[in-house]
Amino acid sequence: MTVAGTGQDGTAGTVGTAGTVGTAGTGRASGPVVRRVLAGGAGPGAGDDGYPGADAGPLAGVYRLLVDGTLRTVDGAWLGESLLTVLRERLGVTSVKDGCEQGRCGSCSVLLDGKLVTACTVLAADAADSRVTTLAGLPDDGLAPAVQAAFLRHGAVQCGFCSPGFVVAVTDLLGRRPDADEHEVREALAGNICRCTGYGRIVAAVRAVQEDLAGQAGRPGEAAPGEEAS
Amino acid sequence: MTGTTAALHRPGTVGEATRVLAELGDADLLAGGTDLVPALRAGTRRPRAIVALRRVLELRTRGVGADGIVVGAGVTYAELAGWAPAPGLAATARAVGSAQIRNAGTVGGALGSANPRGDLLTFLTAADAQVLTCSARRGPRTVPLPDFLLAGRRRGELVTAVRIPPTHGPQVFLKIGGRQAAYPALVSCALVVDRADGRVGCAFGGVAATPPRARAAEQFALAEIDWSAVPTGARAQALARRFGELVTEAARSAAAQLPEGPRDPADYRWHAVGVLAARALARCLAAPAGAEGPAAEGRGGGTVAGS
Structure with a gap:
């Protein structure tokens, strides 16, 4: 040294x-x-x-x-x-x-x-x-591609500056807590600032990924009460 | 790659860490980095040497014994947040920073930084915490938290853990901040109730250089509240209101007041800690007996996901 x-x-x-x-x-x-x-x-x-x-x-x-x-x-x-x-x-x-x-x-x-x-x-x-x-190291066969696609589809990317951080944070959250309710999603993302979207579209993108995950797992009806996607 | 450069030391044990500290004499300790690394970037700290504690696994232990709860200095907020044996500590840890900060920030780091607005310090002060330290020359030492915060870490000394005496009763931590996540609270208030002997520990942060205890308010609670037949309704409201007034008075008369900012004049801070204290006592009174019911909450000016 x-x-x-x-x-x-x-x-x-x-x-x-x-x-x-x-x-x-x-x-x-x-x-x-x-x-x-x-x-x-x-x-x-x-x-x-x-x-x-x-x-x-x-x-x-x-x-x-x-x-x-x-x-x-x-x-x-x-x-x-x-x-x-x-x-x-x-x-x-x-x-x-x-x-x-x-x-x-x-x-x-x-x-x-x-x-x-x-x-x-x-x-x-x-x-x-x-x-x-x-962001680049998140596995291709994991959740990250779905999260990125959902961000684009739901208009969660505007200027894009915060997006890499958000995608890492969302991928981490959904990997640990795929069934997180909206409050938990917002709490988990509270350390990421977005100055464009107002967060609504970001949360919508996260909820959409969760819905897809639940659908793939063949248990679409298991979402907790009040969890319908926005 | 591990090891040591002439400037960065990465000990693997408490013994190694204290030896390195004794040899260096003057070094910054690095735990989670949430305070030190931004300070390095801003140039407000320019240490010639850093002792990084990430690899000291001994510091990451925690446990419950007859003399209370012992939490290692390297335990993160995220690890505390889900820890059932210490509901008040867990609730406070959940209110700290953001997920990113909670994953990195540690108990020892909070003590080392001694931020007067530190959420954890307010709770630990209310809970009569003691700080366990170790140094190569003088061995281990146990010191009450307020004394540690006033005197600071001694040269060559390493904080190894905090110990909280056992209590049985509700514990509440409340804070007010400009944005819920990641910013230090403007003011905070913690209440720790021991139903067994009726004592209420009350500390408030964000007013003075270290979190003071509201002794007069604590005496009032001890004299007026029978925790085996908890008052309700208008009586509970009156108690909470008076308790809050006493905490405001304690804040007003606290020594070493923090400088005022444009958005937090001293008057506001004194008033706000009184409001938090009244609210916290009301929650303790409403908590069902037997439940160690913790409650913690950050009150920010914005939504959860941002300002």
């Missing part, structure tokens, strides 16, 4: 920037260059935007993250970087949206060892032996 330097070390930042593209390793090499959200990235030199950068503290050393089943190497990141920052700005996983960075908006929702969390409140270096699952 090495520490390459502190925030004053400009070389380390260069390594981090190059690593963003070079370590992608999921077929992106020939595709478009991974988008950097902040021009200065999270490395040193980004200090003039009001965020720590001029001295972002110690480096985290080299560590690996298991993201959607693929081991990704993170090199040159600052110790204080969140999983959100590392996913987006170093690994190019941009389905994880950067909204509030305070754990309040839910747009960066991911699964950490199968538990729904906000990536902005997870220290990336401390996730090194955990499984990180983003």
